[in-house]
Amino acid sequence: MDHHCPWVNNCVGENNQKYFVLFTMYIALISLHALIMVGFHFLYCFEEDWTECSSFAPPTTVILLILLCFEALLFLIFTSVMFGTQVHSICTDETGIERLKNENPTWEKLSSWEGMEAAFGGSFSLNWFNPFKSVDSKPDLLRATAVSGTASGGGGSSEPSGKTGDSPGCSG
Template sequence: MFQMELEEIVTTRPSYKSKSPYKKRKADKIQTDSVVFLDLNCLFRPFGYVNPSLRHVWFVKDICGIVCAVFTWLLVLYAEYVVMFVMLIHESSNISSFLHGLLFNLFAFLAIASHLRAMLTDPGAVPKGNATTEGIKHLGLKKGEVVFKCPKCISIKPDRAHHCSVCQRCIRKMDHHCPWVNNCVGENNQKYFVLFTLYICLISIHALYLAVSHFVSCVGRDWKGCSGLSPPATTIFLIFLIFEGMLFGIFTGIMFATQMSAVCSDETGIEQLKKEERERRSRWLSMKAVFGHPFSIRWFSPFATPMFLGSEKIYYSV
């Protein structure tokens, strides 16, 4: 999923690493781009809404990721249909049904919004092809300072950046590539991915509770007035919702806990696998580095773009 090979560019003298300096090398070739930039303003322009941030929206052209993303939306829509039209609309307690419906729809809306932000946000891609002689000179490196070059996308590789074979780009602070959001989880969109796992876990637990309680209630009432569907159809819908709630509740709960552990320890999934040793921030600063500074209710909003603490250096002294 990511390419570990690095080419070191030294500002003092070339290092050939046991290879003959006179051996002719093949020219570096940049991979074809698997990312397109969409203009989504055309969708909202008829309603009189134009946003400059929607002019260049990141989108990964990966058929597996697109299928997984659409499948995620369909699962949320299925849960929405069963909760609203099979269970709550036929409940006798109008106040309780209204509150459950309001809470479920709120979390479902936040989950879909978080998913779209995680999918359509540039995760922190390094510009392609900037590791040229001119580009390196513009860095103003001093004697003894080195940078790393990715041989796949021919880019200057910042600290904590890794190459993604799906996005075909180097991603800053890359954690992993997630097909469910059809994007890498990196420096710029980790907040939205964490919120996505949180809200999916919450609606899964809520749907599971509603489905089990509705099933028990229907059995107690001998299926009278349970829904507008027949008892067999209602049972099938509830069983599938219970299975979906259990499966994705556990899965996203584990993912949320894993992501929060990585955020608090200031260590990405790739860095955990490589067991890289480096200086880390405190837990509170690590949280601010992902969710923004300072702490506010905007941490839980997928519509709020976090203000990051700062970027990592891209060169080292040797």
């Protein structure tokens, strides 16, 4: 598990990280689009007569444009930061919790590109950007089991140890 996200009311981990990354990317893009549209509308109203550019009174229109600009900027910054931290986590093969704990990995770390391929399902294609395309089952989910030695049947639980373990209440 990487973290529990209250915005999507779910835990984010290896099995659903692609969808969370795409969610943050698309919200950031939509926020950028809204910000650009507000800018164009403001310029249009500034060049034209304010009474003709909106069905609201000019002061109301300005207040609404400022509020929408603030909201779009807030969501753009927030989701861009979340997108960046998630891509960084994928590229470093380290969850946010592991980074905060400053843990030494007990598994074989993937390279940046291997991490992206594992998170998004295979080699680069347009399906990386498709939230409706599921990620194929990843054989590297078992890498923690193989590295820790539980795959050899030498005592211990059948649960993989290491970074694929989930915290109670979260299935990632």
